Amino acid sequence: MGSTTGFLDVIRIENPFRAEEARLGDFEDLHMPNPPKVRHEQASRCMNCGVPFCQSDFGCPLHNLIPEWNDLLYRGQEQEALRRLLRTAPFPEFTGHVCPALCEKACNLENDATTNKDNELYLIETGFAKGWIQPRIPVARTGKRVAVVGSGPSGLAAADLLNQLGHEVTVIEKADRPGGLLMYGIPNMKLPKGIVERRIRLMEAEGIRFELNTEAKAEELLDYDAVLLCGGARKPRSLNVEHMDAQGVMFAVDFLTAATKAVLKGAASEASAEGKHVIVVGGGDTGNDCVGTALRQGCVSVTQLEMMPAPPVDRTANNPWPEWPRILRTDYGQMEAIYRQGSDPRIYETTVKQILTDETGRINGLETVKLQRTPEGRFEQVPDSEQTLPCELLLIAAGFVGCEEKTLSSFDLKADGRGRLLPEDGSHHLGGKIYSAGDMRNGQSLVVRALADGRAAAKEIDQEINFL
Ligand SMILES: Cc1cc2nc3c(=O)[nH]c(=O)nc-3n(C[C@H](O)[C@H](O)[C@H](O)COP(=O)(O)OP(=O)(O)OC[C@H]3O[C@@H](n4cnc5c(N)ncnc54)[C@H](O)[C@@H]3O)c2cc1C
Known part of the structure; x- marks a missing residue:
């Protein structure tokens, strides 16, 4: 461990988001990288804990050797740090972008955790940029x-x-x-x-x-x-309502696939949200990706329905560290919706009661209803809580x-x-x-x-x- 007081001397700095206005205008990377000096300093915050929960079963499923490569990164031995990372992590460029970083939630520094995810992304991108990542062709073949x-x-x-x-x-x-x-x-x-x-x-x-x-x-x-x-x-979870086959009703992954195909072609999506009121059913990560995509495509509004109550802001007693914290998170798409629309797009304890269609069979509205839990734990509809919302694109992100x-x-x-x-x-x-x-x-x-x-x-x- 190079710096015994790194976690006291240096504050946590993540790779910053690009500003909402700029990033809503394109489908480019959400984040900007920090310079090498910042990454070296951030790595010094890793405490080389006696029990490194980051690489335990609570933390990284790949059991990445996090304290070891953070220490090497802090010392500026980037190639050796990358080699240590690649012992267990096959594609750090994927996890460096999309991992929710279970390791950081299990870090002994808890809310102030070492920036392992950004550090791993820095190491692999440095490896590609400096030509350290080359094809590894096996010297012998088994014939299997x-x-x-x-x-x-x-x-x-x-x-x-x-x-x-x-x-x-x-x-x-x-x-x-x-x-x-x-x-x-x-x-x-x-x-x-x-x-x-x-x-x-x-x-x-x-x-x-x-x-x-x-x-x-x-x-x-x-x-x-x-x-x-x-x-x-x-296989997506469907909704148990009529008109699921109406035009303008789609499963989230179909919508997101069409959006990516359009980005790759440099063309408009075949299932674009442009000019539409969009409702996303499902308050999870997939739903959030739909929110961010719909905003970039130029939707008129986006709303996210979630049948569960809003999670707590802080950990509850039955969800202690180093478990994954089941708390309220506002992800990039929701932040962007707040920026564009002035309020959080999520409506909790609410579901779809009816899909409304026009004479051509296209969706033009949604009747929603509030939900409440019975003492036995079942969901039931709250009487007289129906609401009608305009909707020309309904995206189902209700799980798989x-x-x-x-x-x-x-x-x-x-x-x-x-x-x-x-x-x-x-x-x-x-x-x-x-x-x-x-x-x-x-x-x-x-x-x-x-x-x-x-x-x-x-x-x-x-x-x-x-x-x-
Ligand atoms: C919208 C969305 C966003 C997500 N975001 C994140 C995130 O930010 N971070 C994160 O950690 N996880 C995220 N996840 C979850 C993560 O993507 C999955 O857990 C992960 O991709 C699963 O990997 P897999 O290889 O098992 O399957 P998949 O990634 O689903 O790949 C399966 C592949 O098998 C192919 N296939 C299926 N059947 C056949 C067949 N018979 N013949 C040939 N090919 C076939 C499919 O076409 C597909 O390409 C997200 C999931 C979704 C839906």
């Missing part, structure tokens, strides 16, 4: 072949490790570009797509094959030594209920009651040559958990096929 179905973070992490272990890896992806939700889901301003494409090019140079626009079919994968299913948990049926039936598999392909023994092995990882195995989660699970599955497959 593995198919990875799905190119989201879990599939990419598994493909990366399996390739480094010498196996021949083919990634099969039904979309036209690789990346899963990193490409089509998470918006460009949160994760610029050039960053995803840069990594894919590197992986190709390292020997991994990507077959795009290809829906995996079990009978076409019989020749492989192992098949890892990383198809995600992409598991993996898609098409992949299940193609591989003759059955998901559990929560829509997951989670083997009962806790492994990744579904039987025969078939394995699962990421959201498909665990349910919709986080990029960093998908990366960790992809790597765990790769290790399991490696152990198995080396004995074939």
Whole structure:
């Protein structure tokens, strides 16, 4: 530990957001980087704790060696710090942009935590800029072949490790570009797509094959030594109301996919919010991404409905440190809505009662109703609390209920009651040559958990096929 008083001498400084006015005018990165000097100073705030909760199960799922690379960064040994980071983190440029940084919430400095996320982004971007990141081509090949179905973070992490272990890896992806939700889901301003494409090019140079626009079919994968299913948990939760098929009613990921395709083409989105009153159902992260995207597309207004009550401002007694704090957060999209509209777009304890349509079958309004909890914990509608809101675009961001049926039936598999392909023994092995990882195995989660699970599955497959 270089600086014993760093956390006392230096205040926490995060990478700043670009001003709302500027960032609402484009889909470019939300943040600006800080200069190297600031990052070195920030790294000095890491206390090299006796028990580093940041890398424990409460913190980073990849168990990144955070105190070690923060110390190296503080000392200016950037290349060595990056090497230490890459021992456990396959793609720090993804997590450096989108991770909610469980490690920072578990940091002993709590609200004043070390800026691990910004530090990791600085290290990997410095590595790319200085040419330290070069294709790592395995010196020997095992002759074993593995198919990875799905190119989201879990599939990419598994493909990366399996390739480094010498196996021949083919990634099969039904979309036209690789990346899963990193490409089509998470918006460009949160994760610029050039960053995803840069990594894919590197992986190709390292020997991994990507077959795009290809829906995996079990009978076409019989020749492989192992098949890892990383198809995600992409089946959206619907609403139990009439007119869900009305024009102008969309699931969030479809809307966000169209938005990213438009950004990549430099064209207007086929499902643009421009000139519309937009209502987003779901107060979570996906809903927030819809809010930010709708504002950039030029919506007239955006409102976010959430059936749960607003979370507390501070931790409650049953949610102590180092657990993830279940508190009220105002994310970038909500901040932008407050800036543009003058008030928080979120309305709590409210749901959709009726979708209103015009004579052509297009949505033109929404009837909402307030909800309250019964003593048994069920939700019930509050009598006479209905309200009608103008709405020409309704985005459903109410969560996900598991993996898609098409992949299940193609591989003759059955998901559990929560829509997951989670083997009962806790492994990744579904039987025969078939394995699962990421959201498909665990349910919709986080990029960093998908990366960790992809790597765990790769290790399991490696152990198995080396004995074939
Ligand atoms: C809008 C949104 C925003 C999010 N923001 C964040 C965030 O900021 N931070 C964070 O940590 N997490 C975020 N998440 C969650 C995170 O993106 C997921 O947990 C993560 O991407 C899961 O990775 P995965 O590899 O398991 O699956 P996915 O990323 O879903 O990838 C699955 C891939 O499999 C492909 N596929 C499926 N079936 C087949 C088939 N039969 N044949 C071929 N290909 C197939 C799909 O096309 C897809 O490309 C967000 C999620 C959403 C929906």
